[in-house]
Amino acid sequence: MNIFSSLITSRMVATLSALVVIGIGCSAGIWQLNRAEQKIRLGESLAIKLAMPILNANTTDLSLELATERRITVRGRFLVEEAVWLENRPRPIPEGIANSAQAGFYLMMPLLLEDQKKVLWINRGWAPRNNLNRVELPPISTPESAVVIDGVGFSHPGKVYELGQQAEVMSKPRIEQNFDLSKETKLHSWNQLPFIVRESSSNKSDGLVRNWPLPTNGVDRHYAYAFQWFALALSGFLFWLITGFLKYRRERVVNGDRV
Template sequence: MFSSLITSRIVATVSALLVILVGCGAGIWQLNRADQKIRLGESLQAKLQMPVLNANTDSLSLEQASERRILARGRFIEAEAIWLDNRPRPIPEGGAGGAGQSGFYLMMPLKLAGQETVLWINRGWAPRNNLNRIELPPVDTADEVLVIEGIAFAHPGRVYELGQKADVKTSPRIEQNFDLAAEVQTHGWKQMPFIVRESDLAKKDGLVRNWPSPTNGVDRHYAYAFQWFALALAGFLFWLINGFMKYRRELAVNGDRV
């Protein structure tokens, strides 16, 4: 039986082994991704219950502020805005429609009131004009001191980037990713070591802020994991059944010879 299943079927055995390894490996990776999202969601929910920080009065590091609620009072520097391209429309958990729509995140520096410090704000999402990439959507920016409420993050999220970084002298600045350290070098100003994702849903400024939960997509990861494990099982069963059928044929032939 060993010869019928393995020795005489080296190519089939190796192929089946590869299918099993790939299927199991991809399935485990999907389960790990789901677990990461669940832990991130739990961490965020726990930090949201903590007291609100104040960017104007608290001296905050990235570790202290990360995923915490923050209030900031200041005035936007509209001329230094950065539009992050290829960002999908944020859809909250349980939401539907428009999930595949591409657009921009509007990153804008906020000069904190009474200070020379700048805090970068992810003001929200706006749709892109598919016919004219550099035609930006209309967004209202008040020329006055505002109070911004949001959640602190290390960055606004990254996407795969091809080519060279955009020239900061061009206007408007449309880029793929945002780099806090690079902005310090470019402007030479003092800035907070994190960005704040604005959370005011009621503000009517032309931007969408229906930010999804970190646990969005967990069910999809479980579904993908099931598919990969099913593929691995199918590969094993196909190899095993065909091996047994070959073994039975060999027994029948040997019986005829006797």
């Protein structure tokens, strides 16, 4: 039996523990690398689609497939009373700027398209929350007249983890964890476009932040996390190997064998 086989068979508990640490470290490291690769692919896809001609939601019958990640312009009036505030959303931080981890709301507001009986949900941007009073909403301004919104189409405004299913209530203001287009269709029974538009204009003085980060934001962080997980796996293997080798040497010395 060689030394490596001896280290395994004579220390089964230590070997199994090391395998667990190595397995967790490698799996988590690979997952982080995959997440980085996904963000890179999303960034490339978004860059290609953003270079395409702008779509007009007032004049073109847009499907979810056609509108996703495309630049869209639309004209209409906001239905202020039907707004939905999505809580527990981090402040949008552009790439290269330190994240302040400030929590707040995304303001989802339906827009009634001009000269049409169609509704398009707009993610108007982010606003800070009152940490002392959850239902006290931040002050924002909304034009009463028709507005032109420029943005990018998405299937949803992003999701956060929530426990259980929320009851379908219409209490005002509506503060929710996540946004579901199909749910809004059932609640309002209106003709609704099958996507949302994330507003892009960042120079409006309406109290909302729209410095949306790129999909590739955080790729370096994923690589750093992957390195840490792989380092953990390597450390687990080296600890098992070194302690086993030292134990093997001690046993050889006790038995009078030369090492």
